[in-house]
Amino acid sequence: MTMAPVRSTGRRSGGRRPKQGAWGSRSRAESIAGLLLVLPVTLLLGLFQLWPLIRGAYLSMTETGYFGGSEFIGLDNFARLFVDPEVLGAFRNSVVYTLVVLAGVPISAVIASLMNNPSLRLRPFFRALFFLPVVTIPAAAGLAWGTLLNGNYGPLNHVLGLVGIDGPYWLQDPNYALLAVAVVGIWSTLGYNMILFMAGLKGIPREMYEAAELDGAGRLRQFFSVTIPLLSPTTFFVSVTSVITSMQMFDLMYIMIGADQGVGLRNPAIEDTQTVVYLFYTYAFKENDRGYASALAVVLLLAVLALTFIQFRFQRRWVHYG
């Protein structure tokens, strides 16, 4: 890329603030360069995200016929969604899953604060250990947990049996299946959140702890009076992103519960356990009911936006920005 030599006299094109002196004479060149640089990304995102958003909103108001054609039906899909027990159940499952995963957030905060102990020698080792699930393909993790939780020959039930507890079929029993998947959800995000909390802890000045110690606060008191309030912006960020990603959980559900268990064998727990995105996948690509699936996706979008909005609304109550 060759650059035109700088023109010495400032013949600025209109509307530019005089502060932009050096490039003022070439603001047109700058405009062209800027537009060219954002063009590829903008075009591709326009085609593959912006257009799909519009098209998706339209599809949500259509009914898909048996032969792939579609017919505009207004808001009928939404009216159907709100009384469809399968859909309501899926939303309930996604919310339960999200709440359980949120309950795991404090665990990662505690781990991070234990790691923050300056005399801890094995920090890199522990950090790598807890991070391992993040770099494990969810499909592989789901399969490993599946055998671990297997009702017949899984080691968990064996160990429970040794202490006299008759373990259930964790992944086939509708009472436990969702909980089991959510525990794996906690397991797989623990390391990610831990890193965010560790970064947050680094931002808390040591003097805060020294001052607290001089005031006679013990470790536990320091944790509640210094760490928790000063970490609250990180906690807020983690909980907002956790809600967004948990509400969209698909992979663990598909691998652990949804996928065929042997040729043509369905898990009996799927109907009572499926999450919103799993149901979306079923409607869109198994039952080919694209209009209805799109409407479900729109409602999910609204639900996620509402949950995020509520969290931002309530952040003033508990989030302290330094």
Added chain:
Amino acid sequence: MADQRTIETTASARRLPKARRQQSRSNGTRGEEAAQDKRQGSLTAAYITLSIGGAVVVVPFVWELLTSLKTFNESMKTPPTYIPRTWDFPNYMEVFSQAPFLNMLAVSIGYALLLIIGHVGLGSLAAYAFACLKFPGRDVIFFTLIALLMIPRQLFILPQYEIVQWLGWTNSFWGLVAPHFVGVLAVFLLRQFFLSLPVELTEAAKLDGAGPLRIYFFVLLPLAKPGLIAATILVLIYSWNDLLWPLVILNDDAKMPLTAGLATLQGEFFTDQPVVMAGAVLASLPMILAFLFLQRHFIDGIAFSGGK
């Protein structure tokens, strides 16, 4: 050792304001010793808690590995055996003969590489323009893209499928890549990174007569390395773990990346747990190795996504 500790305590005491120093002195040496004990105690508690937690985290990996080495009959035993009676290494060969494993690995790597080129390569050019250049429509375009970040991806999937179908790319590698070739998150994070660099650098280069592209390549890019590496790591994790889209767009096992491949492998060989587990081990291995070698970058990448 003990001497050094005394020196440290006195040194830290000297740094404290006078009033506080007196207060701590009034507590006497016994108080200091108690504090030392308490600190030692909390360190021990930290080791114990982290060890137990770490053990729990690692159990699925150990079980996966052990199961992958059992014979089919042993894997179905109740009660289960923990250490395999006979080590059945051929399970791993079985993965290669039962599934096009190497194809899947190649697809996963190719998918990750192309997404890195798109998200980080093209993305950083756009991020630079959004951060450092002035052009008409800049803010409108930028905020439109940011708004897309809020939309759950599921809403895009059906129309994306239609587009790929229209392009005739269903069940193909290009169909897999196209809709995810660029992403908003990388653009946003890299823009923040460029904004954090000192303005004086670009100003100086402007005065020296460098054009926008020259400034990008010769002034900013060398400085942006940490941001670029962090974004690369994030894209790598995302592309490697993605399951829904590959599952939707691909039918042939040989064209699937490892995630979707594993899911299919499970469906076909559900009962043969050792082989499925061997597949899971092999599929997880590349990324785990990458993490172990590039730990620092992975950690920084995650922290970067949190705005740190």
